[in-house]
Amino acid sequence: MVLEIHTQVGSTVPLYRQIVDQVRLAVSTGNLAPGDQLPSVRALAEQLVINPNTVAKAYATLTQEGVVEAYPGKGLFVAQRRQTLSNEERGRRLESALHTFLSEILFLDFTKAEILDLLEQRLDAVDAPAAAQDVK
Amino acid sequence: MVLEIHTQVGSTVPLYRQIVDQVRLAVSTGNLAPGDQLPSVRALAEQLVINPNTVAKAYATLTQEGVVEAYPGKGLFVAQRRQTLSNEERGRRLESALHTFLSEILFLDFTKAEILDLLEQRLDAVDAPAAAQDVK
Amino acid sequence: MVLEIHTQVGSTVPLYRQIVDQVRLAVSTGNLAPGDQLPSVRALAEQLVINPNTVAKAYATLTQEGVVEAYPGKGLFVAQRRQTLSNEERGRRLESALHTFLSEILFLDFTKAEILDLLEQRLDAVDAPAAAQDVK
Amino acid sequence: MVLEIHTQVGSTVPLYRQIVDQVRLAVSTGNLAPGDQLPSVRALAEQLVINPNTVAKAYATLTQEGVVEAYPGKGLFVAQRRQTLSNEERGRRLESALHTFLSEILFLDFTKAEILDLLEQRLDAVDAPAAAQDVK
């Protein structure tokens, strides 16, 4: 398993946030299993050609959230107990993200169908690789 | 027609952006029609208990986007709706917003159907008022 | 490459607009290439002996126009050239600028040939450097 | 002869400036001859549906420039002695207007030919009616 992190250049989302989101996603899709070790701060920083402080901040956030656990001297590992958010919290986050999304695209005058189609397409693209890996 | 702007102080979204979003939304839904006058910088600043410069910044952003037009000495008015952005730029922005949206919600483990349904619901809520006006 | 910004205090053109114009011009002529970093807000403000907020406003305008991109914590960089405006909007802006231009000069009684020649001359001066770079 | 003033809504050029420019143009093309009377402040304000103060300001500017002369109690008339600017002043104004024009359109990425063609077209359109009137 290789953790693939892609950073989006034009985005307003800070780099460390992008890393956090992608690690969380990898954990929730199973690409990263409990006990898996994450690349070191220096290694990931080198791979992404970014400041090590940025990676450190992302890792600190993930640790605080309980997604990963640090074993001092050994490294960072995906937490054994899968983090479960309350349904209220999950709903709140979805609503919040949706609100931001809508405020950014509504004035672009896309049709409802165009938006829904593109979203469905992207959702399929995300699920597909995960499903393929399950077969392995 | 009454423009109601609500700002939440605890939000990470800057105040001026909240104003921009709400005006854009009001225009999208038809709550604000072309030619309608917006509250003056000073009036809105007083109403929201914020600095007039913050409102001015929001208005400047909307002007630059072509959503509203300033008539010197008279005030700010909703502009005729027109698409100022190229199709390429519209596509880029939709892609970018969608990318950010997905990175924020995918790890929440909602099903594809749940996400699509909620989005469709929200899109209907926005389009409805505009459609209702067509009946007039 | 050295970006030279000159501001004239007596002008009716606001300071921040002068900065915007000169950066846009530098990008148009190729004096500033995509990826080039702009001087920091504080540095340029110090150099021009103006308030940093004025420079920030100019930079914000350029960012909104898609001419430059901010990389949080790193600085401002010239963006890849792309047309963010729709063809209709480009046409509207050309028409509007031409209208204003004509209203300011027609009463000066220059001949049609004089005006056309001078404009052609200026357009050549702008295109020349860009063309020269193509040879590289 | 009827003085036709058209005000441009989307323009950033203030209304009073637009009136000044159009009267100056009418004088330079001969549409307004020395001795011709201008409409009263109130009449023109009513015709253009604007504030009388705006018209008054435009007339004051024209008087100050020597383009028109006020005969107290009788009205405003086009000055007998045609105002002549020095060649240096004419050149300076042309350069200045051209500079503003270019800074507004260069980043729109029109070709040199497109710009020149449109300018020529507009110059022809302006000369044509004046020539037609000479025939009358």
Added chain:
DNA sequence: GTGGTCTAGACCACG
């Protein structure tokens, strides 16, 4: 270090 946001208060052009 970088840019982004917000406040406070001043001055100006325009109508």
Added chain:
DNA sequence: GTGGTCTAGACCACC
């Protein structure tokens, strides 16, 4: 009255 510009100085997130 309106919006637009500029200054001064503060705080924040990000890298």
